[in-house]
Amino acid sequence: MLNYSSKVLEHFRNPRNMGRMENPDGVGKVGNPQCGDVMWIYIKVENDVITDIKFETFGCVAAISTSSMVTELVKGKTIEEALKITNKTVTEALGGLPPSKLHCSVLAEDGIKAAILDYLKKNNRIEDIKRLNLKIKNEEEMSHEFDEGDKGD
Ligand code: FES
Numbered sequence: 429m430l431n432y433s434s435k436v437l438e439h440f441r442n443p444r445n446m447g448r449m450e451n452p453d454g455v456g457k458v459g460n461p462q463c464g465d466v467m468w469i470y471i472k473v474e475n476d477v478i479t480d481i482k483f484e485t486f487g488c489v490a491a492i493s494t495s496s497m498v499t500e501l502v503k504g505k506t507i508e509e510a511l512k513i514t515n516k517t518v519t520e521a522l523g524g525l526p527p528s529k530l531h532c533s534v535l536a537e538d539g540i541k542a543a544i545l546d547y548l549k550k551n552n553r554i555e556d557i558k559r560l561n562l563k564i565k566n567e568e569e570m571s572h573e574f575d576e577g578d579k580g581d
Contacts, residue, residue, distance in 0.1 A: 432489060433523035439493035444500050449482040454550065456542025458535050459568040465491050465532070466568065469539035473547050476507050483539065490525050490532035494518050498536035507544050511560060513537065538565050
């Protein structure tokens with residue numbers, strides 16, 4: 429059994445902001461190539477402030493708990509502030525992760541970036557995309573490749 433912090437386990441057992449969002453302003457989908465786990469992040473944005481956020485993550489304990497934590501860290505922040513949140517920020521807020529699970533936290537950082545990029549693209553904010561130099565490491569095709577019936581797998 430991996431040595432997870434109590435905060436990691438608490439977020440895993442009671443994930444915050446989990447679920448799909450209707451009519452999001454931005455959606456990011458990212459995947460971890462090392463394990464195949466996938467995360468969707470949905471954001472609502474008003475005046476460049478992330479007013480609401482939800483996630484769906486099909487992944488390990490670390491992936492779920494970092495998803496949950498990143499939604500808490502990002503909610504209420506401007507998109508520029510949100511882009512400063514790294515996987516290190518998220519991991520520290522959770523009291524650390526076992527070294528073998530650090531790669532899982534990259535999804536959280538990437539998912540937020542991908543959702544913000546999608547929001548900026550939808551609003552034709554080309555200059556902002558250039559200025560913010562948004563690079564997503566592991567962006568995936570933007571589609572749900574499962575339907576509701578697959579969720580229990
Ligand atoms: Fe896949 Fe953790 S093992 S994200």
